[in-house]
Amino acid sequence: MVMQTLNRRLLRTVRNSWLQFTALVVIIALGLLSLVLLTNVYQNMHVSKVEYYRQQSFAEVFASFTYQPSGYIDRLDNLPEIRRSEGRIVSDIRVDVGRDTHPTLRLVSISDENRLNRPLTQQGALPRGRSREVALLTRFAEANDIEVGDSVELIIRGEPFSVEVSALVDSPEFVYAIEDIKNPYPDDTNFGVAYMDLNLLQDLLGVPGQVNEATFLTAPGVSWDEARDAVQERMEGRGLRSVITRDDQLSHFMISIEMDFLQQFSFAIPLVFLAIAAAIIYMLISRLVKSDRVVIGVLKATGYDNRQVLMHYLKYALFLGFAGAALGMAAGHAFVGPTTELYMEFFELPLMQMRYDWTFIVVGVVLTLIFCGGTGVWAARDVLKISPADAMRPPAPPPGQRNLLEVSFPRLWERMSFSWKLVWRHLLRNKKRFALAVLGVAFTFTVVFFPFYALGVIDIMFIQQFEEFEVYDYAVSFEQPVGGEGISHVGELVQAELIEPFAEYPFNVSRGWREHNVVVRALSTDSTLQRFEDARGGIIEVPASGLLISQYLAEELGVGPGDRLTLSSHVTDGEEHTVEVQAVINQYLGSGIYMSRGQMNRLTGQHDHTGVLIQSNDDVKAALQNAANVASIYSTGDLIDVFDEFMGLVIVAYSTLILIGGVLGFAILFNTTSVSIEERAREFSSMRVLGYSQGEVYQALVRENILATAAGVILGIPLSRASVHLLVSMMQTEMFYLPPVINPGSYAIAGILVGIFTAVVMLAVRVRVHNLNLLEALSSRLT
Amino acid sequence: MAEPIIEAHHLTKIYNQGEVKVEALRDVSLQMWPGEFAVIVGPSGSGKSTLLNILGGMDVPTSGEVTYRGRSLQQMDEAQLTDYRRNEIGFVFQLYNLLSALTARENVELATELVAEPLGIGEVMDRVGLQQRMEHFPSQMSGGEQQRVAIARALAKNPGLLLCDEPTGALDYETGIKILGLLRELNRDYGTTVAIITHNLAVADMGDRVFRMRSGRITQVQENPEPVAAEEIVW
Known part of the structure; x- marks a missing residue:
């Protein structure tokens, strides 16, 4: 009761400076909004992701290799580090969806025995037996107006093969569906995934009884890295292209980057806002106490004790804090649903949980108390020093003194x-x-x-x-390496200003304990379609011997010019070669290692071309859509x-x-x-x-x-x-x-x-x- | 006969304080002459501060008119009123109102900056006896010294009319006497018209003319052919 009059005064103070008050409330609200929103969205995504991976048995280790008998692969689960292994075929082909250009379709085999990486059916039913059916990734189907029951034409080894779409599915492997690391944004119109019966796919590709990928679950107590190393050791020399853990799996990798950011920001942003609010509150309240000197004196003379007077100012801080907190948390609460859905849609992640974690209310209240209340008490502490008698006397003028400018630069002054x-x-x-x-x-x-x-x-x-x-317009990769006549054939199909063949092979690149799986591209030393710039911005040519490495990989592997890297590959049958780094190059999109054709020949003994760079105004995708040996076409324009x-x-x-x-x-x-x-x-x-x-x-x-x-x-x-x-x-x-x-x-x-x-x-x-x-x-x- | 420097005609001032109307001035008329030392005396609440504020162009009357050298303040817009305060009026307050961040010299400079022909800062500081304290800040000065700076500040603009609102109200007896003496001296030496308002009846003896106020009215105007010197006043 005693405090009611003071409370009224407080409300008036707020009313008289409503714009100041509002500006502060908005800052606090933004802090709490970001806390509630980001932490809840993160939680929802995290739980959904973990649950989704678990339900669909998302693999933990992935190996890719040249075609091997599936029996061999299935026996890899006798490795003590492996709990389950499954072989499959993954192959990129083109698909005719009735447009001018044919999108790339990643065919992934499934069979009734499959337990890992199970697609989640959204509509229809997965293909049964050898029926000519595929299950399409939902977002690709939607982007191309394909529905269950529609037919699409797969172009396999140059021949059309009509299949019916039996289902629309999502997959933990393609939560973020991109073709490869060079295409950082999902392009649902031009890249999709289709699931097809293993036996049918083996027949279509002419590889009966064989697979080119294996996915694994690790044995209990075994780390992913240990399992990966075990697989690598066992398969070395058996056409192994790469073994990666889930950490490096493209979709998981991308979603993890985003979620890491979300998690870091969900704590950093609210703290920054609250710290700013605290600084302003400190300024406001210490000023208020100063100007209220006489009032405080009067209050104390009247019989209010220190605690009551201090409380008066603390209430101002708390009023601000909780007004902001309530507004922020309410707004945060309202935005959690839509924002989570937006994220879930961006990453094709089925929503497993939409929860509002009320513990964040507690966190928010505690943070508000600490930042606003703590600051309030600290700023108002001068209240304790004011004695009624002093306060009644006119205040002494604040001390004045020569300022820094005056003392240091008298002439300027x-x-x-x-x-x-x-x-x-x-x-x-x-x-x-x-x-x-x-x-x-x-x-x-x-x-x-x-x-x-x-x-x-x-x-x-x-x-x-x-x-x-990358001054080329297209990079075409072949399914099988070709010689000079293959390149001429491309030249006949495409109206090109310039065609430059290249050879590309996956390598395991290492230096000491650091290693990385990299697709190394070999170009002619006088390549004009792909050029390089060193760290100082000077144009450099592809060196006849040695290699060029992008800055990201150079940092990852801890190398600079003059250092030597160890390269090994299935093409070299696992044999290791050391190659000198000639220069670190600027590469902003993607990362890679580049060398001359001569250097690649020395490593692999291969002279054939695995792809071509094309400079052309022609629609190369359309021109090559029926070409038999084309695995993928990367278009800089599409990107x-x-x-x-x-x-x-x-x-x-x-x-x-x-x-x-x-x-x-x-x-x-x-x-x-x-x-x-x-x-x-x-x-x-x-x-x-x-x-x-x-x-x-x-x-x-x-x-x-x-x-x-x-x-x-x-x-x-x-x-x-x-x-x-x-x-x-x-x-x-x-x-x-x-x-x-x-x-x-x-x-x-x-x-x-x-x-x-x-x-x-x-x-x-x-x-x-x-x-x-x-x-x-x-x-x-x-x- | 000389023209009055300032005239008030039938001033009334009514403040609306919530639902209560307070009549601060009721039909007040007066004239002040160039070079005059006038004292307006009255108990608190008699309307003397209100009158001073209206004369100084800081407040407007509810009715009536103030003319300064024949120009009506009521006809002036905001800019002209600012000019009026700037060029014609010097104010001295009970609580000095110095800018605490500025030195004594700078507080005076604050005024001299404004006008075309100010008095020299050195001169006025000398006149108020603070030549040696020019570089001090208000916090380093006594109340009397601060009031001297305030007077120097008002005077330095070389105003036609110096309005002083209880200039000794916050000072001890001796210092108060000195300040009053200073004001009288400046009035004589520079010919500046000075109007002092005070509730201290003893100060009235100093004035060439004394206006006594009560309840918003001037109840008496008293000519003082032989005003006493400040040093002779006792209260």
Whole structure:
């Protein structure tokens, strides 16, 4: 009861500074929103993924090899490290879906004995026996308007083979369905997966009783790596192409990257927001306590004890905190469903769980208590020091002293105009607040800068990759290596300006304990369709001996120019060769190792070509769609198109980031400026009485904020640079290598945006300066 | 006969405080002459601060008019009122209202920056006896010294009219006397019209003319042919 009047005063304080209050509530809300949203989405995805993998028995180790008798593969489960092994065929073919170009279809065999990697049927029924049926990956079917019961024509070894679609399925192996690591975005129109009976597929491919892949579950207590090594050892010399664990499985790898980010951000982002909110709350409350000096004295004289008075200010912080927390958690709660669904759809992950984890409410409340409540108590601690008698006396003027500028640069100070001196005096006297404003602007700058960096860098990546490095339009891979006549045949089918053959083989590349499975591409030393640039940006040719390695792999393997790598392959029957690294090359999309044809010949003894690079304005996909020996056609144009589609999403995400940056910047600067005005109401009024106009008083504030903004932007440049470097180092993957190249224009745009935010703040506080009541400020000592 | 420097005609001022109307001024008229040292005296709540604020262009009357050298303040827009305060009026407050971040010199500079022909800063600081304290900050000065700076600040603009609201209200007796003496001296030396408002009846003896106020009215205007010196006042 005693506190009711004080509570009313509190509400009035809130009402009188509602915009400041709202800006802070929004920041806290954003923090709690991100906490609740990201952690719940992560949880839902995580649980769904684990459950999905378990239900469909997603394999843990994957081996790929040249065709081997399936009996041999099935016996691999007698390895002590292996619990179950299953052989299968995986083969990329083309499929006629009634369009001009024929998409790539990855045929995967299934049989009744299969227990691993079981597709999840969404519609229809899996193919039975040797019937001419396939089960299609749902998203491919949808993208191509194919329904259960429709017929599609597979083109196998150049011959059409009609099959009926018996089912639409999803698979734990293709949660993120991309053809290979060179195509980082799912292109559902041009790449799909079909499941087909093993025996039928063996017949169609002419490999009766054989398989070219095996998948494994590990024995209890055995790590994936141990199982992989055991398989590798057993199969070495038996045409083994690669053995990987689930960690390197393409779809799992991609989804893991995304989920790792989600998990890291789900804690980092809320903490950043709450820390900013805490800094502002500290400033607001310590200022409130200062200006309430007399009120506090009166309260204490009346009989309120320290705890009650402290509670008054703590309530302000808690009111702010819980208003923000309630808003944030409610909004977070509302967005969890739609956002989870969006993620689930992006990754074709069937939703196993849509749960709202209420424990995050507790986490949110505790965090709010710590950040807002803790700050509130800390900021209001001066309440304890105020004695009623002291408080009744007029406050001593705050101590003044020579400022840094004056002492260090006396001549500059003397030459400075008076109005600027005024500004500097005030700024240097309120260093903490100025620092908060500067940090706030620097942080805003960084948040706003990032999207522009990213957009700029994506441009650089794509332009460089496709205009300078990969200048071909298509890369065609053959099912079987061909000689010179095979290349001539391609030349007859395609209207090409230039055709360059290449040879590509998978290798296990190692240095010491570090190793990596890499498809090594061999090109002629004078290749013009694929060019290379070293780390310093100089164009280099393919060296006659030795190899070129992309920066991602160089870092992974810990090598630089002059180091030697050990290469082995099924083509070399497991024999190991050491090859010197001639240069580390810039490659932003994908990663790889390149060498001359001569070097490849020395390693493998193979002279044939496994594919061609083509420069052509012709529709090569259409021209080659019936070609017998074509395994896959990689089109740089398609990749750019798919990427462009994704840019829409990217831009939405980035705009959100800019908006958040704006809200942050506004909240910080608006609050520091408002506090500055309140604190100096008397000074400003004195100036007004002396004859300064509203505009002149306002100008002082504008100048202060211009200085804070300028300092913030200057600080923001190295800060954003460091953040970019940090983020880039976190984000490097085999698929993308983000060059930490910053377009100076990005700084300029971020600077301009931050300037606009500052201008908005200045417009918002303009009213406050205009509303300064000259008389009240001068005569009143109470607030 | 000389024109009055400032005239008030039938001023009334009504404050709406919630549902209560407070009549702070009721039909107040007065004239002040160039070079005059006027004292407006009255108990608290008599309307003297309101009158001063209206004369200084900081507040507007509910009805009536103020003319300064023949120009009506009520006809002025915001910019013209700012100009009026800037060029014609010097204010001295009870609580000094110095800018704490500025040195004494800079507080005066704050005023001299504004006008075309200010008095020299050195000169006014010398006049208020603070030549040696110019680089000190308010926190390093006593109340009397701070009030001297405030007076120097008001004076430095070389205003036509110096309005002082309880200038000794926050000072001890000796310091108060010194400040009053200083104001009188400046009034004589520079010919600046000075209006002091105070609730201290003893100060009235200093004025060339004394306006006594009560309940929003001027109840008496008293000519003082032989005003006493500040040092002779006792309270």
